[in-house]
Amino acid sequence: MGGFHLVTDLDGTWLAGSPSARQGLEAVLAARQGIVLTFATGRTFTSALEAIAHWDLHPPDHLITDVGAALFHRDSTGNWVENQVWARRATSAWNASAAAGVLAAGLPGTLRPQPDLVPLRRLAFQASGPAELAAAEPGLAETCRLQGLVADLLPSHGIYLDVLPHGIHKGSALAYLQAACRLPRPIVGCGDSTNDLALFEAADLPLLMQDGLPDREIPAPLRDRIHRTKAPGPEGIHLALAAFGLLEGASHGR
Ligand SMILES: [Mg+2]
Incomplete structure:
Protein backbone atom coordinates (compact mmCIF):
# COMPACT_ATOMS: atom_id res chain seq x y z
CA MET A 1 0.00 0.00 0.00
CA GLY A 2 1.39 3.41 -0.98
CA GLY A 3 0.98 6.82 0.51
CA PHE A 4 -1.90 9.22 0.16
CA HIS A 5 -3.11 12.62 1.34
CA LEU A 6 -6.12 12.55 3.67
CA VAL A 7 -7.84 15.93 3.84
CA THR A 8 -10.76 16.19 6.22
CA ASP A 9 -13.25 18.74 7.42
CA LEU A 10 -13.67 18.85 11.22
CA ASP A 11 -17.26 19.60 12.29
CA GLY A 12 -19.70 16.96 11.10
CA THR A 13 -16.82 14.92 9.64
CA TRP A 14 -13.65 14.16 11.66
CA LEU A 15 -15.41 15.17 14.90
CA ALA A 16 -18.54 13.11 14.16
CA GLY A 17 -19.23 9.60 15.42
CA SER A 18 -17.47 7.83 18.26
CA PRO A 19 -14.12 9.00 19.67
CA SER A 20 -12.90 5.39 19.79
CA ALA A 21 -13.41 4.98 16.03
CA ARG A 22 -11.46 8.18 15.42
CA GLN A 23 -8.65 7.08 17.73
CA GLY A 24 -8.52 3.72 15.97
CA LEU A 25 -8.09 5.40 12.60
CA GLU A 26 -5.54 7.88 14.01
CA ALA A 27 -3.45 4.96 15.29
CA VAL A 28 -3.55 3.20 11.91
CA LEU A 29 -2.60 6.40 10.06
CA ALA A 30 0.25 7.18 12.48
CA ALA A 31 1.70 3.68 12.10
CA ARG A 32 1.98 3.96 8.31
CA GLN A 33 4.61 5.78 6.28
CA GLY A 34 3.70 8.18 3.53
CA ILE A 35 0.30 9.32 4.77
CA VAL A 36 -0.21 13.07 5.06
CA LEU A 37 -3.10 14.41 7.15
CA THR A 38 -4.65 17.83 6.61
CA PHE A 39 -7.63 19.42 8.37
CA ALA A 40 -9.67 21.80 6.21
CA THR A 41 -12.17 23.72 8.29
CA GLY A 42 -14.42 26.76 8.40
CA ARG A 43 -13.12 27.39 11.89
CA THR A 44 -10.56 30.09 12.55
CA PHE A 45 -6.99 29.05 13.40
CA THR A 46 -7.64 29.67 17.12
CA SER A 47 -10.89 27.73 17.04
CA ALA A 48 -9.28 24.84 15.13
CA LEU A 49 -6.49 24.59 17.72
CA GLU A 50 -9.13 24.64 20.48
CA ALA A 51 -10.90 21.72 18.78
CA ILE A 52 -7.63 19.77 18.45
CA ALA A 53 -6.95 20.28 22.17
CA HIS A 54 -10.53 19.72 23.34
CA TRP A 55 -10.98 16.41 21.51
CA ASP A 56 -7.32 15.44 21.96
CA LEU A 57 -6.95 14.98 18.20
CA HIS A 58 -3.77 13.67 16.65
CA PRO A 59 -2.44 16.92 15.15
CA PRO A 60 -2.46 17.09 11.34
CA ASP A 61 0.55 17.96 9.17
CA HIS A 62 -1.27 20.89 7.57
CA LEU A 63 -4.21 23.03 8.57
CA ILE A 64 -6.48 24.95 6.21
CA THR A 65 -8.65 27.36 8.22
CA ASP A 66 -11.22 30.07 7.54
CA VAL A 67 -12.75 28.04 4.67
CA GLY A 68 -9.45 28.25 2.78
CA ALA A 69 -8.44 31.85 3.57
CA ALA A 70 -5.47 30.67 5.67
CA LEU A 71 -3.01 27.76 5.52
CA PHE A 72 -0.66 26.56 8.26
CA HIS A 73 2.08 23.92 8.42
CA ARG A 74 3.22 22.06 11.54
CA ASP A 75 7.02 22.22 11.76
CA SER A 76 9.37 19.57 13.15
CA THR A 77 9.04 21.02 16.67
CA GLY A 78 5.25 20.92 16.56
CA ASN A 79 4.78 24.66 16.10
CA TRP A 80 2.33 26.04 13.57
CA VAL A 81 3.66 28.34 10.86
CA GLU A 82 1.38 30.22 8.47
CA ASN A 83 2.12 29.86 4.76
CA GLN A 84 2.95 33.43 3.74
CA VAL A 85 2.56 32.85 0.00
CA TRP A 86 -1.03 31.72 0.48
CA ALA A 87 -1.66 34.51 3.02
CA ARG A 88 -0.52 37.10 0.46
CA ARG A 89 -2.65 35.54 -2.25
CA ALA A 90 -5.79 35.61 -0.07
CA THR A 91 -5.02 39.10 1.24
CA SER A 92 -4.53 40.48 -2.26
CA ALA A 93 -8.00 39.18 -3.19
CA HIS A 166 -13.03 35.65 -4.83
CA GLY A 167 -11.56 32.25 -5.77
CA ILE A 168 -10.51 31.43 -2.22
CA HIS A 169 -12.05 28.27 -0.76
CA LYS A 170 -11.02 24.91 0.67
CA GLY A 171 -10.39 23.58 -2.85
CA SER A 172 -8.02 26.32 -4.01
CA ALA A 173 -6.11 26.17 -0.72
CA LEU A 174 -5.82 22.39 -1.09
CA ALA A 175 -4.63 22.62 -4.71
CA TYR A 176 -1.97 25.15 -3.68
CA LEU A 177 -0.88 23.02 -0.69
CA GLN A 178 -0.72 19.87 -2.78
CA ALA A 179 1.54 21.45 -5.41
CA ALA A 180 3.67 23.60 -3.09
CA CYS A 181 4.51 20.73 -0.72
CA ARG A 182 4.53 18.00 -3.40
CA LEU A 183 2.21 15.85 -1.33
CA PRO A 184 1.37 12.23 -2.16
CA ARG A 185 -1.68 11.18 -4.13
CA PRO A 186 -4.41 10.16 -4.24
CA ILE A 187 -6.02 13.02 -2.36
CA VAL A 188 -8.93 11.69 -0.28
CA GLY A 189 -11.19 14.66 0.54
CA CYS A 190 -13.74 14.19 3.36
CA GLY A 191 -16.58 16.56 4.23
CA ASP A 192 -20.27 16.95 4.91
CA SER A 193 -21.46 20.37 3.76
CA THR A 194 -21.63 22.87 0.90
CA ASN A 195 -18.40 24.51 2.03
CA ASP A 196 -16.72 21.15 1.26
CA LEU A 197 -17.84 21.04 -2.39
CA ALA A 198 -14.66 22.80 -3.56
CA LEU A 199 -12.63 20.37 -1.43
CA PHE A 200 -14.41 17.48 -3.14
CA GLU A 201 -13.68 19.01 -6.56
CA ALA A 202 -9.95 19.19 -5.76
CA ALA A 203 -9.81 15.63 -4.41
CA ASP A 204 -9.09 12.46 -6.39
CA LEU A 205 -11.44 10.53 -4.12
CA PRO A 206 -14.19 12.80 -2.73
CA LEU A 207 -15.85 11.28 0.32
CA LEU A 208 -19.14 12.66 1.62
CA MET A 209 -20.41 11.76 5.09
CA GLN A 210 -23.45 9.47 5.05
CA ASP A 211 -25.71 12.12 6.60
CA GLY A 212 -24.12 15.04 4.73
CA LEU A 213 -25.43 16.98 1.73
CA PRO A 214 -28.38 15.48 -0.14
CA ASP A 215 -27.56 14.35 -3.70
CA ARG A 216 -29.63 17.19 -5.23
CA GLU A 217 -27.20 19.75 -3.75
CA ILE A 218 -24.16 18.18 -5.42
CA PRO A 219 -23.27 19.49 -8.90
CA ALA A 220 -23.77 16.83 -11.58
CA PRO A 221 -20.14 16.20 -12.63
CA LEU A 222 -19.09 15.77 -9.01
CA ARG A 223 -22.13 13.64 -8.13
CA ASP A 224 -20.91 10.98 -10.56
CA ARG A 225 -17.59 10.45 -8.78
CA ILE A 226 -18.41 11.20 -5.14
CA HIS A 227 -18.50 8.40 -2.57
CA ARG A 228 -20.79 8.42 0.44
CA THR A 229 -19.67 6.81 3.70
CA LYS A 230 -21.58 3.91 5.22
CA ALA A 231 -20.97 4.96 8.83
CA PRO A 232 -20.59 8.31 10.64
CA GLY A 233 -17.34 10.22 11.04
CA PRO A 234 -13.93 8.50 11.06
CA GLU A 235 -15.53 5.04 11.20
CA GLY A 236 -17.05 5.71 7.79
CA ILE A 237 -13.79 7.24 6.54
CA HIS A 238 -11.85 4.17 7.70
CA LEU A 239 -14.26 1.81 5.92
CA ALA A 240 -13.98 3.90 2.75
CA LEU A 241 -10.16 3.99 2.87
CA ALA A 242 -10.21 0.20 3.14
CA ALA A 243 -12.68 -0.04 0.24
CA PHE A 244 -10.38 2.21 -1.83
CA GLY A 245 -7.52 -0.23 -1.08
CA LEU A 246 -5.56 2.47 0.77
CA LEU A 247 -5.76 0.96 4.27
CA GLU A 248 -6.39 -2.39 5.85
CA GLY A 249 -9.96 -2.92 7.09
CA ALA A 250 -11.39 -1.26 10.19
CA SER A 251 -11.08 -3.60 13.18
CA HIS A 252 -13.64 -1.60 15.18
CA GLY A 253 -16.34 -1.99 12.51
CA ARG A 254 -19.88 -2.59 13.59
MG1 LIG B 1 -18.55 20.29 8.35
Missing part, protein backbone atom coordinates in the same frame (compact mmCIF):
# COMPACT_ATOMS: atom_id res chain seq x y z
CA TRP A 94 -9.62 40.74 -0.11
CA ASN A 95 -10.63 44.38 0.26
CA ALA A 96 -10.61 44.77 4.05
CA SER A 97 -11.97 48.32 4.04
CA ALA A 98 -14.87 47.31 1.77
CA ALA A 99 -15.52 44.37 4.12
CA ALA A 100 -15.67 46.81 7.05
CA GLY A 101 -18.11 48.85 4.98
CA VAL A 102 -20.38 45.82 4.59
CA LEU A 103 -20.46 45.35 8.38
CA ALA A 104 -21.11 49.07 8.96
CA ALA A 105 -23.91 49.16 6.36
CA GLY A 106 -26.08 46.81 8.43
CA LEU A 107 -27.02 43.19 7.79
CA PRO A 108 -30.26 41.92 6.23
CA GLY A 109 -32.81 39.83 8.13
CA THR A 110 -31.53 37.70 10.99
CA LEU A 111 -27.96 37.64 9.68
CA ARG A 112 -25.37 38.30 12.41
CA PRO A 113 -21.59 37.95 12.65
CA GLN A 114 -20.74 34.55 14.14
CA PRO A 115 -20.17 35.23 17.85
CA ASP A 116 -16.71 35.06 19.44
CA LEU A 117 -15.02 34.69 16.08
CA VAL A 118 -12.25 36.81 14.59
CA PRO A 119 -12.23 35.54 11.01
CA LEU A 120 -9.23 36.08 8.77
CA ARG A 121 -9.68 37.60 5.28
CA ARG A 122 -13.40 36.82 5.23
CA LEU A 123 -16.68 37.66 6.92
CA ALA A 124 -18.46 34.90 8.83
CA PHE A 125 -22.19 35.23 9.45
CA GLN A 126 -24.98 33.06 10.72
CA ALA A 127 -28.77 33.28 10.40
CA SER A 128 -31.46 31.93 12.73
CA GLY A 129 -32.39 29.11 10.31
CA PRO A 130 -32.25 27.82 6.72
CA ALA A 131 -35.21 29.91 5.49
CA GLU A 132 -33.79 33.06 7.07
CA LEU A 133 -30.39 32.30 5.55
CA ALA A 134 -31.86 31.92 2.05
CA ALA A 135 -33.86 35.14 2.51
CA ALA A 136 -30.83 37.15 3.66
CA GLU A 137 -28.32 36.02 1.02
CA PRO A 138 -29.51 38.27 -1.88
CA GLY A 139 -29.54 41.30 0.42
CA LEU A 140 -26.01 40.60 1.58
CA ALA A 141 -24.84 40.13 -2.01
CA GLU A 142 -26.31 43.53 -2.86
CA THR A 143 -24.61 45.15 0.16
CA CYS A 144 -21.27 43.65 -0.95
CA ARG A 145 -21.82 45.06 -4.45
CA LEU A 146 -22.70 48.54 -3.13
CA GLN A 147 -19.67 48.56 -0.83
CA GLY A 148 -17.35 47.44 -3.65
CA LEU A 149 -16.50 44.11 -2.02
CA VAL A 150 -15.71 41.55 -4.73
CA ALA A 151 -16.30 38.27 -2.91
CA ASP A 152 -17.87 34.82 -3.06
CA LEU A 153 -20.83 34.02 -0.79
CA LEU A 154 -20.74 30.48 0.54
CA PRO A 155 -23.62 29.10 2.66
CA SER A 156 -23.15 25.96 4.74
CA HIS A 157 -24.86 23.81 7.36
CA GLY A 158 -28.16 25.62 6.77
CA ILE A 159 -27.28 28.60 8.98
CA TYR A 160 -23.77 29.82 8.14
CA LEU A 161 -22.81 32.24 5.41
CA ASP A 162 -19.18 33.01 4.62
CA VAL A 163 -18.05 35.92 2.48
CA LEU A 164 -14.71 34.91 1.00
CA PRO A 165 -12.10 36.52 -1.25
Whole structure:
Protein backbone atom coordinates (compact mmCIF):
# COMPACT_ATOMS: atom_id res chain seq x y z
CA MET A 1 0.00 0.00 0.00
CA GLY A 2 1.39 3.41 -0.98
CA GLY A 3 0.98 6.82 0.51
CA PHE A 4 -1.90 9.22 0.16
CA HIS A 5 -3.11 12.62 1.34
CA LEU A 6 -6.12 12.55 3.67
CA VAL A 7 -7.84 15.93 3.84
CA THR A 8 -10.76 16.19 6.22
CA ASP A 9 -13.25 18.74 7.42
CA LEU A 10 -13.67 18.85 11.22
CA ASP A 11 -17.26 19.60 12.29
CA GLY A 12 -19.70 16.96 11.10
CA THR A 13 -16.82 14.92 9.64
CA TRP A 14 -13.65 14.16 11.66
CA LEU A 15 -15.41 15.17 14.90
CA ALA A 16 -18.54 13.11 14.16
CA GLY A 17 -19.23 9.60 15.42
CA SER A 18 -17.47 7.83 18.26
CA PRO A 19 -14.12 9.00 19.67
CA SER A 20 -12.90 5.39 19.79
CA ALA A 21 -13.41 4.98 16.03
CA ARG A 22 -11.46 8.18 15.42
CA GLN A 23 -8.65 7.08 17.73
CA GLY A 24 -8.52 3.72 15.97
CA LEU A 25 -8.09 5.40 12.60
CA GLU A 26 -5.54 7.88 14.01
CA ALA A 27 -3.45 4.96 15.29
CA VAL A 28 -3.55 3.20 11.91
CA LEU A 29 -2.60 6.40 10.06
CA ALA A 30 0.25 7.18 12.48
CA ALA A 31 1.70 3.68 12.10
CA ARG A 32 1.98 3.96 8.31
CA GLN A 33 4.61 5.78 6.28
CA GLY A 34 3.70 8.18 3.53
CA ILE A 35 0.30 9.32 4.77
CA VAL A 36 -0.21 13.07 5.06
CA LEU A 37 -3.10 14.41 7.15
CA THR A 38 -4.65 17.83 6.61
CA PHE A 39 -7.63 19.42 8.37
CA ALA A 40 -9.67 21.80 6.21
CA THR A 41 -12.17 23.72 8.29
CA GLY A 42 -14.42 26.76 8.40
CA ARG A 43 -13.12 27.39 11.89
CA THR A 44 -10.56 30.09 12.55
CA PHE A 45 -6.99 29.05 13.40
CA THR A 46 -7.64 29.67 17.12
CA SER A 47 -10.89 27.73 17.04
CA ALA A 48 -9.28 24.84 15.13
CA LEU A 49 -6.49 24.59 17.72
CA GLU A 50 -9.13 24.64 20.48
CA ALA A 51 -10.90 21.72 18.78
CA ILE A 52 -7.63 19.77 18.45
CA ALA A 53 -6.95 20.28 22.17
CA HIS A 54 -10.53 19.72 23.34
CA TRP A 55 -10.98 16.41 21.51
CA ASP A 56 -7.32 15.44 21.96
CA LEU A 57 -6.95 14.98 18.20
CA HIS A 58 -3.77 13.67 16.65
CA PRO A 59 -2.44 16.92 15.15
CA PRO A 60 -2.46 17.09 11.34
CA ASP A 61 0.55 17.96 9.17
CA HIS A 62 -1.27 20.89 7.57
CA LEU A 63 -4.21 23.03 8.57
CA ILE A 64 -6.48 24.95 6.21
CA THR A 65 -8.65 27.36 8.22
CA ASP A 66 -11.22 30.07 7.54
CA VAL A 67 -12.75 28.04 4.67
CA GLY A 68 -9.45 28.25 2.78
CA ALA A 69 -8.44 31.85 3.57
CA ALA A 70 -5.47 30.67 5.67
CA LEU A 71 -3.01 27.76 5.52
CA PHE A 72 -0.66 26.56 8.26
CA HIS A 73 2.08 23.92 8.42
CA ARG A 74 3.22 22.06 11.54
CA ASP A 75 7.02 22.22 11.76
CA SER A 76 9.37 19.57 13.15
CA THR A 77 9.04 21.02 16.67
CA GLY A 78 5.25 20.92 16.56
CA ASN A 79 4.78 24.66 16.10
CA TRP A 80 2.33 26.04 13.57
CA VAL A 81 3.66 28.34 10.86
CA GLU A 82 1.38 30.22 8.47
CA ASN A 83 2.12 29.86 4.76
CA GLN A 84 2.95 33.43 3.74
CA VAL A 85 2.56 32.85 0.00
CA TRP A 86 -1.03 31.72 0.48
CA ALA A 87 -1.66 34.51 3.02
CA ARG A 88 -0.52 37.10 0.46
CA ARG A 89 -2.65 35.54 -2.25
CA ALA A 90 -5.79 35.61 -0.07
CA THR A 91 -5.02 39.10 1.24
CA SER A 92 -4.53 40.48 -2.26
CA ALA A 93 -8.00 39.18 -3.19
CA TRP A 94 -9.62 40.74 -0.11
CA ASN A 95 -10.63 44.38 0.26
CA ALA A 96 -10.61 44.77 4.05
CA SER A 97 -11.97 48.32 4.04
CA ALA A 98 -14.87 47.31 1.77
CA ALA A 99 -15.52 44.37 4.12
CA ALA A 100 -15.67 46.81 7.05
CA GLY A 101 -18.11 48.85 4.98
CA VAL A 102 -20.38 45.82 4.59
CA LEU A 103 -20.46 45.35 8.38
CA ALA A 104 -21.11 49.07 8.96
CA ALA A 105 -23.91 49.16 6.36
CA GLY A 106 -26.08 46.81 8.43
CA LEU A 107 -27.02 43.19 7.79
CA PRO A 108 -30.26 41.92 6.23
CA GLY A 109 -32.81 39.83 8.13
CA THR A 110 -31.53 37.70 10.99
CA LEU A 111 -27.96 37.64 9.68
CA ARG A 112 -25.37 38.30 12.41
CA PRO A 113 -21.59 37.95 12.65
CA GLN A 114 -20.74 34.55 14.14
CA PRO A 115 -20.17 35.23 17.85
CA ASP A 116 -16.71 35.06 19.44
CA LEU A 117 -15.02 34.69 16.08
CA VAL A 118 -12.25 36.81 14.59
CA PRO A 119 -12.23 35.54 11.01
CA LEU A 120 -9.23 36.08 8.77
CA ARG A 121 -9.68 37.60 5.28
CA ARG A 122 -13.40 36.82 5.23
CA LEU A 123 -16.68 37.66 6.92
CA ALA A 124 -18.46 34.90 8.83
CA PHE A 125 -22.19 35.23 9.45
CA GLN A 126 -24.98 33.06 10.72
CA ALA A 127 -28.77 33.28 10.40
CA SER A 128 -31.46 31.93 12.73
CA GLY A 129 -32.39 29.11 10.31
CA PRO A 130 -32.25 27.82 6.72
CA ALA A 131 -35.21 29.91 5.49
CA GLU A 132 -33.79 33.06 7.07
CA LEU A 133 -30.39 32.30 5.55
CA ALA A 134 -31.86 31.92 2.05
CA ALA A 135 -33.86 35.14 2.51
CA ALA A 136 -30.83 37.15 3.66
CA GLU A 137 -28.32 36.02 1.02
CA PRO A 138 -29.51 38.27 -1.88
CA GLY A 139 -29.54 41.30 0.42
CA LEU A 140 -26.01 40.60 1.58
CA ALA A 141 -24.84 40.13 -2.01
CA GLU A 142 -26.31 43.53 -2.86
CA THR A 143 -24.61 45.15 0.16
CA CYS A 144 -21.27 43.65 -0.95
CA ARG A 145 -21.82 45.06 -4.45
CA LEU A 146 -22.70 48.54 -3.13
CA GLN A 147 -19.67 48.56 -0.83
CA GLY A 148 -17.35 47.44 -3.65
CA LEU A 149 -16.50 44.11 -2.02
CA VAL A 150 -15.71 41.55 -4.73
CA ALA A 151 -16.30 38.27 -2.91
CA ASP A 152 -17.87 34.82 -3.06
CA LEU A 153 -20.83 34.02 -0.79
CA LEU A 154 -20.74 30.48 0.54
CA PRO A 155 -23.62 29.10 2.66
CA SER A 156 -23.15 25.96 4.74
CA HIS A 157 -24.86 23.81 7.36
CA GLY A 158 -28.16 25.62 6.77
CA ILE A 159 -27.28 28.60 8.98
CA TYR A 160 -23.77 29.82 8.14
CA LEU A 161 -22.81 32.24 5.41
CA ASP A 162 -19.18 33.01 4.62
CA VAL A 163 -18.05 35.92 2.48
CA LEU A 164 -14.71 34.91 1.00
CA PRO A 165 -12.10 36.52 -1.25
CA HIS A 166 -13.03 35.65 -4.83
CA GLY A 167 -11.56 32.25 -5.77
CA ILE A 168 -10.51 31.43 -2.22
CA HIS A 169 -12.05 28.27 -0.76
CA LYS A 170 -11.02 24.91 0.67
CA GLY A 171 -10.39 23.58 -2.85
CA SER A 172 -8.02 26.32 -4.01
CA ALA A 173 -6.11 26.17 -0.72
CA LEU A 174 -5.82 22.39 -1.09
CA ALA A 175 -4.63 22.62 -4.71
CA TYR A 176 -1.97 25.15 -3.68
CA LEU A 177 -0.88 23.02 -0.69
CA GLN A 178 -0.72 19.87 -2.78
CA ALA A 179 1.54 21.45 -5.41
CA ALA A 180 3.67 23.60 -3.09
CA CYS A 181 4.51 20.73 -0.72
CA ARG A 182 4.53 18.00 -3.40
CA LEU A 183 2.21 15.85 -1.33
CA PRO A 184 1.37 12.23 -2.16
CA ARG A 185 -1.68 11.18 -4.13
CA PRO A 186 -4.41 10.16 -4.24
CA ILE A 187 -6.02 13.02 -2.36
CA VAL A 188 -8.93 11.69 -0.28
CA GLY A 189 -11.19 14.66 0.54
CA CYS A 190 -13.74 14.19 3.36
CA GLY A 191 -16.58 16.56 4.23
CA ASP A 192 -20.27 16.95 4.91
CA SER A 193 -21.46 20.37 3.76
CA THR A 194 -21.63 22.87 0.90
CA ASN A 195 -18.40 24.51 2.03
CA ASP A 196 -16.72 21.15 1.26
CA LEU A 197 -17.84 21.04 -2.39
CA ALA A 198 -14.66 22.80 -3.56
CA LEU A 199 -12.63 20.37 -1.43
CA PHE A 200 -14.41 17.48 -3.14
CA GLU A 201 -13.68 19.01 -6.56
CA ALA A 202 -9.95 19.19 -5.76
CA ALA A 203 -9.81 15.63 -4.41
CA ASP A 204 -9.09 12.46 -6.39
CA LEU A 205 -11.44 10.53 -4.12
CA PRO A 206 -14.19 12.80 -2.73
CA LEU A 207 -15.85 11.28 0.32
CA LEU A 208 -19.14 12.66 1.62
CA MET A 209 -20.41 11.76 5.09
CA GLN A 210 -23.45 9.47 5.05
CA ASP A 211 -25.71 12.12 6.60
CA GLY A 212 -24.12 15.04 4.73
CA LEU A 213 -25.43 16.98 1.73
CA PRO A 214 -28.38 15.48 -0.14
CA ASP A 215 -27.56 14.35 -3.70
CA ARG A 216 -29.63 17.19 -5.23
CA GLU A 217 -27.20 19.75 -3.75
CA ILE A 218 -24.16 18.18 -5.42
CA PRO A 219 -23.27 19.49 -8.90
CA ALA A 220 -23.77 16.83 -11.58
CA PRO A 221 -20.14 16.20 -12.63
CA LEU A 222 -19.09 15.77 -9.01
CA ARG A 223 -22.13 13.64 -8.13
CA ASP A 224 -20.91 10.98 -10.56
CA ARG A 225 -17.59 10.45 -8.78
CA ILE A 226 -18.41 11.20 -5.14
CA HIS A 227 -18.50 8.40 -2.57
CA ARG A 228 -20.79 8.42 0.44
CA THR A 229 -19.67 6.81 3.70
CA LYS A 230 -21.58 3.91 5.22
CA ALA A 231 -20.97 4.96 8.83
CA PRO A 232 -20.59 8.31 10.64
CA GLY A 233 -17.34 10.22 11.04
CA PRO A 234 -13.93 8.50 11.06
CA GLU A 235 -15.53 5.04 11.20
CA GLY A 236 -17.05 5.71 7.79
CA ILE A 237 -13.79 7.24 6.54
CA HIS A 238 -11.85 4.17 7.70
CA LEU A 239 -14.26 1.81 5.92
CA ALA A 240 -13.98 3.90 2.75
CA LEU A 241 -10.16 3.99 2.87
CA ALA A 242 -10.21 0.20 3.14
CA ALA A 243 -12.68 -0.04 0.24
CA PHE A 244 -10.38 2.21 -1.83
CA GLY A 245 -7.52 -0.23 -1.08
CA LEU A 246 -5.56 2.47 0.77
CA LEU A 247 -5.76 0.96 4.27
CA GLU A 248 -6.39 -2.39 5.85
CA GLY A 249 -9.96 -2.92 7.09
CA ALA A 250 -11.39 -1.26 10.19
CA SER A 251 -11.08 -3.60 13.18
CA HIS A 252 -13.64 -1.60 15.18
CA GLY A 253 -16.34 -1.99 12.51
CA ARG A 254 -19.88 -2.59 13.59
MG1 LIG B 1 -18.55 20.29 8.35
